[in-house]
Amino acid sequence: MKKIALLIIGGVLALTSCELDRMPETSIKDDSFWKTENDIKLACNYFYVAISGLPMTEDNRSDDSYATTPNSISDGSRITPNSSGDYGAPYERIRWANNILEKAELMNLDPAILCKYKAEAKFFRAWNYFELVKKYGDVPLILKTLDIYSPELKNPRTSKDVVVDTIYADLDYAAMYLTTASSLAKSPSNYGRATETAALALKSRVALYVGTHQKFHNYGTPDKHLQIAVDAANQIMALGYHKLYVSSNSDKSYHDLFHLEGEGVSNRENILVRMYGVDKNNLIASHNFSRNVEQGTISPTRSLVESYLCTDGLPASISPLAQKTETNSLSIFVNKDPRLNATVYKTGDLNWLTSNPTTPFSPTIAQIKTGFACKKYVSQSDWLLQQSFIDRILIRYAEVLLNYAEAKFELNNGAISNEDLDKSINLIRTRAGMPKLTNEFVAANGLDMRNEIRRERRVELALEGFRYEDIIRWKIAEQVLPQAVLGAKYFKDEYAKVTNPTITAEGYFVVQPSSKRKFDPQRDYLYPIPIQEIALTNGAITQNPNW
């Protein structure tokens, strides 16, 4: 008989696993953190790394620039994302601002000191709510820190009117308690922090956005907001501290503004910058924008380049100074607003991005798909180093002046006095080396004042991240975005390496044909709400129309 062994084991065991994360002893507990002024200051410092820096690519959504592949917002092909940083990231900053505001109430510090930091938190809370409103319209308004059980997580979207009023209130508080720009200049160790004028400038930006959005999309009370925009800009202009930057070589002022020459507290045009620094021996924060540009991250389009006036103040289409038929790659630059030279590389420009600074720029569409290369913030030596420490300007005085002129014009039923032009746009024109804009000049040449004010904004702030929002609020995205994206003109001898290019009848490079571009006015003026936000709120958050 063979031996048989049979064993049955049954039972219930209770075990524990070892997956608990222990907090490293070196990290700081939030509860025990908030004690001294320095603590709340370090907390506020976070906002300055969370604001947008370089590379700047915001305008790739618009008709002004193009990267190496199509932009799905610009060409109307985006689909509703599952989740999105456009929606999520601002709420992270907003939570941190709310946390600082709550903790400040519990801190045993001089209220006058606390107000300064509460003002910073409110400034950046306003900044981030504006980011949300521009993209999504109505968004949940959260003004306190939430935990995972908070019923507010299921809040529906708050009307954007209410959100905008909150933005104004936060900015009013910020303007009241933030340091003034002039006192900051006297104690430059705080240079880089938000100031009273930053709050006012942001307020004018928000109000102009909301006012013109309401006006051209036909709802609300546009005049109320336009008046706020005028008043906020006026306050800054009346303070007299900020002025347009003038370089030691005044012909290069506009160029130098975006380079190391224009950096620092002595440049009174800059109102808020994203700081980088210091140099390769003292590396704190850097970007690599010059390499980004070489690799085609943001290349100006023909549409932008063509918007520059001739030096007589007339559009190229009617100016006798323009070379109407381009005979080589330089033709489009002839007799143009000097800002074009400071914004776009042209054939022969030195300091092109190669190892030798004397190598001139020559036409290419290999990486720079439009054939036009961005010059703002770009430097050959940074390209070589693969590190750049140039600060990115986020708010500058020229924008305040442009906000003022546009808000005045729209508020006043499409009219602006020469006096108002002189204290705003004409300061910018003069610095740029362009003739003044006057009502008489506009009338004499059959121009349209609104077009000229908008053109001035487009040119002065080119590639700095304003254009997409401008065409949205002016409700012209439906006209400009479906157009083909065009580049430089193709000249066989200058583009020796290019074979069989796709070009228009005029010979312009077709970067993206109009057949691949569309804009649905019923849908595309707002971003789609990420699917997850709807699913996680059981539908309390609703989708934007037609998405």
Add this chain to the structure above:
Amino acid sequence: MRLLGSGVLPLDDQRTKYVVQSMLESPEKSWETVETSNIGADVALFNNKLTFSGDYYIKRNIDMLVPIQRPSTIGIGLPRYNFGELKTWGWEVNLKWTDKKGDFNYWVGVNVSDSQNKLVKYEGKTSLGPGVNSFIEGQPINTIWGYKTDGLFQSDQEYKDYGVFQSNQTGAGDVKYLDLNGDMKINSGDGTLANHGDLVKIGDTAPRYTYGIDLGCKWKGFDFSTFIQGVGKRDFVVRDIALMPLKESWRMPNRIHLDYWTPENPGAFWPRPYRGGGHNYLPSDKWVQNGAYIRLKNIQLGYTIPASIVKRIKAERVRVYVSGQDLWEKTDVFEIFDPETKENKDFIYPFYRVVSFGVNVSF
């Protein structure tokens, strides 16, 4: 526990610190409780020549630590909470035969096991998206969701006639996705189990029916052994970055891409090469790999030199052998990927086969 992250920034060109709370505290977080029930049998027959052992188990992880989802308005990273309940069940069988015929000893062993799981509780959350979804209530851990495909478009006109919007770049030579819910666009609906649009569950990443075969024999001075290992069923996802030919080409050999679509090569496997062609590499049944495989993990042949010869060099025992590791396998996975690759990995150490020769000498 409240965690503050920190870093530096230049304010007025001075190195300045910042702090931020990057993750929410979770004071109620605690240990997981695991309950296991199992039943097993060990059997030996024919003078222990045949041994068998079998085991069946059910494991309940009652307060499993899981990442949780909240609307973005919470504005902070969330740690894991004890909000999940996972049921795991499976079985394992071992069978071994050992016998001897004169000088000839041999053995054959086989083991097979299987394991399945289901996330029983997850706060009722069933949101999902394209790709691998780790946690969906009522589903196994790590289910793969993707679109169904139907070959490649042979012309721009074919895409136009199809009428379903896929992307702005789509045209001849691109992957055709099926519009299962008939809304004329390819999307994931509400992104939930109740409405997942055109997404379908393609599989899950857990290996099923893992097995091993162990055989060997000895005869006089010779010995031979081999071990074969395999998985009966497994799906895995390759990241688009490891597939797209013009994205990060240093990640993959050119030769797998040679069979790409052109009007002259309409039956190609790969879509047309397209810079930034992410639209062809969405998670879909085309790219999910059937990770089933069988592999010769080890094979060895040895010879022990007779003691009478060995004595002359004053050694006790001398054995020479040749052995091979991972010499052969059979799988449907793309030839450049190892079927034992983990999920979403692309920069792993290259797979290699080993053949070694050796001498064991003991004095």
